[in-house]
Amino acid sequence: MKEQLGEIYEQHRQGLFSLALSVTRRPELAEDAVHDAIVRLSRSKARPTGDPVGYVYAAVRNAAIDITRYRKARPEATNRDAAMCLFLPDATPTMLEAAGEAELAQRAMQRIEALPDKQREVLVLRLVAGLKFEQIAQSLDLPLGTVTTRYRRTIHQLREELGEQNPGSSPSEK
Amino acid sequence: MNKIPAAARLKSEAMKAPHPENPSFESDTTDPATADLERLIVALPVRQPGVALDGRVAAALDGAGVVAYGSTGYLLPWVRRLTAAAAVLVIGGGVAIVAMSVFDDPDAPLGDRNSVAPGGVTAEPTTPITLALADDAALFEDVWVASEPTGRVFMAGDRAMELVRVSTIRHTSFEEDGVSYAVSLPDEQIIIVPASYE
Numbered sequence: 001m002k003e004q005l006g007e008i009y010e011q012h013r014q015g016l017f018s019l020a021l022s023v024t025r026r027p028e029l030a031e032d033a034v035h036d037a038i039v040r041l042s043r044s045k046a047r048p049t050g051d052p053v054g055y056v057y058a059a060v061r062n063a064a065i066d067i068t069r070y071r072k073a074r075p076e077a078t079n080r081d082a083a084m085c086l087f088l089p090d091a092t093p094t095m096l097e098a099a100g101e102a103e104l105a106q107r108a109m110q111r112i113e114a115l116p117d118k119q120r121e122v123l124v125l126r127l128v129a130g131l132k133f134e135q136i137a138q139s140l141d142l143p144l145g146t147v148t149t150r151y152r153r154t155i156h157q158l159r160e161e162l163g164e165q166n167p168g169s170s171p172s173e174k
Numbered sequence: 175m176n177k178i179p180a181a182a183r184l185k186s187e188a189m190k191a192p193h194p195e196n197p198s199f200e201s202d203t204t205d206p207a208t209a210d211l212e213r214l215i216v217a218l219p220v221r222q223p224g225v226a227l228d229g230r231v232a233a234a235l236d237g238a239g240v241v242a243y244g245s246t247g248y249l250l251p252w253v254r255r256l257t258a259a260a261a262v263l264v265i266g267g268g269v270a271i272v273a274m275s276v277f278d279d280p281d282a283p284l285g286d287r288n289s290v291a292p293g294g295v296t297a298e299p300t301t302p303i304t305l306a307l308a309d310d311a312a313l314f315e316d317v318w319v320a321s322e323p324t325g326r327v328f329m330a331g332d333r334a335m336e337l338v339r340v341s342t343i344r345h346t347s348f349e350e351d352g353v354s355y356a357v358s359l360p361d362e363q364i365i366i367v368p369a370s371y372e
Contacts, residue, residue, distance in 0.1 A: 091219040099219075
């Protein structure tokens with residue numbers, strides 16, 4: 001598992017971090033979560049069940065939840081209200097334009113940050129981590145149907161929100 | 175359904191290029207508007223992990239111990255300045271890992287940051303790497319005795335790093351500002367240094 005773990009980390013470094021960040025909402029805690037998960041997995045004698053990639057993501061998510069719970073029990077609360085955490089808060093117009101229109105990209109980031117955790121996690125796993133729905137289901141320990149439904153609802157919701165706010169959007173086709 | 179305006183779609187070059195972090199992402203939607211939004215999100219500038227995470231993970235995979243966050247560890251961190259921009263942090267007391275970081279306040283006194291506390295009790299780290307800075311670099315000469323490059327070089331961000339195995343470390347203690355510090359490091363640790371260090 002250890003050798004495989006290194007490969008998975010190299011390939012999914014960003015995705016693992018983003019998932020942890022989606023849970024902890026603090027970069028330093030997200031890094032701790034990824035590190036903790038890697039340490040635990042590297043020392044574990046248990047063989048991964050299911051897809052190894054999904055297995056690692058699940059471990060990172062669990063570590064992130066553990067850290068968040070631990071922090072909540074502390075006087076200093078986690079930064080759950082951070083307006084911009086998953087994305088770069090100081091993204092330059094050039095960076096935003098790499099995604100499309102800067103203003104829309106900015107609004108998309110804000111909308112995604114404001115999503116409920118469950119929806120944001122699915123979105124991150126799909127679009128930042130690039131996981132397949134089966135892997136996402138394993139990472140979140142959810143049925144495949146729940147994951148696909150949640151993802152499509154989230155995308156639909158974002159389309160509605162972004163479209164409604166953009167005067168140049170086309171009329172609803174519903 | 176509403177569509178993402180054409181102007182908001184990815185620019186042609188970006189559309190063709192795979193996402194730098196998830197080139198394997200393949201949309202399975204047949205709806206163009208959904209595909210547009212997916213491509214938009216994929217290209218958004220996500221926050222990236224610090225370079226130190228690579229070092230922490232590499233060290234973990236090489237068998238180094240756990241760097242404990244919060245108060246879960248029995249820690250006594252040490253930092254030795256290697257270059258103007260990099261430092262190595264050693265955490266003793268049964269668990270050990272080393273990470274690379276950047277001094278942001280080289281004048282901060284030992285124990286005045288967020289990691290060092292007397293008696294090996296740690297304070298809450300506020301950065302990915304807990305930083306402990308000391309004015310007296312010679313202090314650390316007592317701690318670092320021998321090291322052996324492993325030949326394993328990897329990139330941490332834009333820096334070439336190498337894992338180095340420290341085989342013998344003396345124990346030491348000192349007193350500063352009326353507080354006694356004891357250093358008791360394991361016999362062997364794997365640390366990370368800039369590849370040019372050796």
